[in-house]
Amino acid sequence: MIRRRVAALVGARSPGRPGQKAEGRRVAVRRGVAQRTGLLRGGLPGLALALGLAGTAGAWEEPRSGYEFLPPEVQQMQDDEFANPGMFAVEEGQAAFNEPGFNGKSCASCHGADGEKLDPQAIARYPIYDAEKDAPRTLQQQVNRCREYQLEELPLPYDDRRLVLLETFVRYKARGAEVNVDIDGPLRPFYEAGRELYRTRIGQLQMACTHCHDQYTGANLRDQVLNQGQVNGFPAYRLMANRISSVQRKFRDCFVTLRARPYAPGSEAFINLELYTTARGNGLPIETPGIRR
Amino acid sequence: MAREYPWRNRVRCAGPAALLLLLATGGPVGAADYVEWQAEGLAIPQPLGGLDGDPERGRELAIARDKGNCLACHQMPVPEQSDHGTIGPPLYGIADRLNEGQLRLRVVDEKRVNPETIMPGFYRHPRHFNRPLPGTDHTILTAQEVEDVVAYLMTLKGAQ
Numbered sequence: 042m043i044r045r046r047v048a049a050l051v052g053a054r055s056p057g058r059p060g061q062k063a064e065g066r067r068v069a070v071r072r073g074v075a076q077r078t079g080l081l082r083g084g085l086p087g088l089a090l091a092l093g094l095a096g097t098a099g100a101w102e103e104p105r106s107g108y109e110f111l112p113p114e115v116q117q118m119q120d121d122e123f124a125n126p127g128m129f130a131v132e133e134g135q136a137a138f139n140e141p142g143f144n145g146k147s148c149a150s151c152h153g154a155d156g157e158k159l160d161p162q163a164i165a166r167y168p169i170y171d172a173e174k175d176a177p178r179t180l181q182q183q184v185n186r187c188r189e190y191q192l193e194e195l196p197l198p199y200d201d202r203r204l205v206l207l208e209t210f211v212r213y214k215a216r217g218a219e220v221n222v223d224i225d226g227p228l229r230p231f232y233e234a235g236r237e238l239y240r241t242r243i244g245q246l247q248m249a250c251t252h253c254h255d256q257y258t259g260a261n262l263r264d265q266v267l268n269q270g271q272v273n274g275f276p277a278y279r280l281m282a283n284r285i286s287s288v289q290r291k292f293r294d295c296f297v298t299l300r301a302r303p304y305a306p307g308s309e310a311f312i313n314l315e316l317y318t319t320a321r322g323n324g325l326p327i328e329t330p331g332i333r334r
Numbered sequence: 335m336a337r338e339y340p341w342r343n344r345v346r347c348a349g350p351a352a353l354l355l356l357l358a359t360g361g362p363v364g365a366a367d368y369v370e371w372q373a374e375g376l377a378i379p380q381p382l383g384g385l386d387g388d389p390e391r392g393r394e395l396a397i398a399r400d401k402g403n404c405l406a407c408h409q410m411p412v413p414e415q416s417d418h419g420t421i422g423p424p425l426y427g428i429a430d431r432l433n434e435g436q437l438r439l440r441v442v443d444e445k446r447v448n449p450e451t452i453m454p455g456f457y458r459h460p461r462h463f464n465r466p467l468p469g470t471d472h473t474i475l476t477a478q479e480v481e482d483v484v485a486y487l488m489t490l491k492g493a494q
Contacts, residue, residue, distance in 0.1 A: 245454075245463055245470040247445075252452035257421050263399075263406040264417035300470040 101258050101269055104322045107333055110259075110268040115280075119332040127209070127278035127330025130285035134210025137203055142192025148184075148207070151191065156214040164215035165327060168316045170227045177231050177316045181208045181287065182307075199307025205287045209276040212329035220273050220327060222320035235317025238310055244301025265334060271322040272315070274331020281334050288315050291333075368459055369477045376447055377435030381484075382457065382477035392486025395479055402456065402475065402483050411490065421452060429491045437487045441480055456480060 108116060118124045138148040138156060152158045164180065171178035178186075181199065184207045188194040197204050224232040239250045253262065254270030261267075275288045282294070289306045292314055296303035304310040363369075369383040381387070396404040397415060404410060407421035428437070439446055443455035455462075456475045463471055475483065 243464050245466050245474060247454050248452055256452060261420040263419050300467045302465045302467050
């Protein structure tokens with residue numbers, strides 16, 4: 042009953058707002074073709090169909106936050122910090138931020154009790170390139186690293202609840218900062234690997250992320266509206282799960298929906314996918330804690 | 335792929351018993367009891383396994399979320415259900431536009447018609463699945479269920 046009501050809430054459509062440019066050159070080229078042939082001026086179903094036949098190029102031109110696909114009631118819930126259930130995770134995250142580690146230091150020792158010494162612009166650049174490992178480093182991995190090196194704590198497993206809470210608090214402190222992942226440097230091959238996975242069919246349902254989130258953005262999948270799969274609201278409070286959820290937890294749930302065996306949290310595949318999904322939303326404001334389905 | 339799940343070997347050791355059980359219950363179709371089919375152009379003229387479809391059962395399967403779930407993407411003459419998807423083309427009058435063999439191929443494996451399609455192949459051979467969740471490396475519908483859905487689609491003629 043409650044699930045149905047939530048589904049109805051989240052399923053309704055809301056008007057959009059212009060976003061900003063992202064995505065690679067290949068898509069831009071295809072977009073040019075679409076514009077010349079007037080496809081972008083056609084109705085969404087026509088456009089989606091045409092692109093579906095032409096290839097798995099992005100059907101959208103500018104990134105739009107999942108927020109824009111929420112009904113107004115849920116948007117208001119997200120905007121109002123007293124109503125947003127994700128704020129409980131922020132508060133718990135702040136408590137963990139101030140909790141002393143093995144050597145008596147806490148995150149707050151360097152970054153301030155309220156995280157006031159964190160740099161929102163730096164947070165918005167994650168995932169960054171880790172030269173030591175020649176791999177992307179997600180914000181959650183950075184938090185774990187801080188705990189290990191500064192607090193002399195044992196590292197936590199990826200997507201451990203405490204890490205997700207800390208990540209939620211830290212990203213909340215960067216709310217409004219524009220996502221700004223540098224994919225023109227050494228992260229490029231990892232970004233491309235993530236894009237490859239995004240476009241690979243998985244599971245018994247034989248679909249890829251791109252089918253729903255590029256080809257059919259805005260269309261109805263039974264009672265829900267498909268969004269662009271942007272992650273600028275994550276960690277987000279998810280209404281169908283009734284809890285705060287990291288990006289990779291959302292990947293896991295999408296895999297299971299497609300009846301596919303998920304990769305492990307923190308695996309190379311999911312890190313690359315997090316890098317790709319974050320970077321394709323470059324320019325969107327960080328909304329943590331967003332509210333999503 | 336099967337080697338990753340030891341329990342499946344146990345199922346396989348049970349061999350004949352498991353097969354009999356599957357046949358008796360009409361359960362999921364694994365690789366062993368997959369009914370091969372022949373496409374002619376963009377159609378499968380012959381019913382899978384020579385089975386007869388039941389249109390009423392087919393209508394139920396088209397609505398069921400864990401079976402056909404056609405409503406997830408298609409608008410259909412199913413007024414008792416409120417949420418119809420808008421991803422695929424509406425299926426009103428589909429039997430006026432496509433014949434039985436063409437409909438069968440689209441249900442079995444739409445990727446034969448459009449390689450980029452979002453539509454799952456409901457009777458695509460499980461060997462083509464990439465990372466299926468344990469317990470799902472069987473066709474989405476059984477051969478009988480495919481025939482039921484095709485029989486139902488063949489009733490969608492004219493204005494409804």
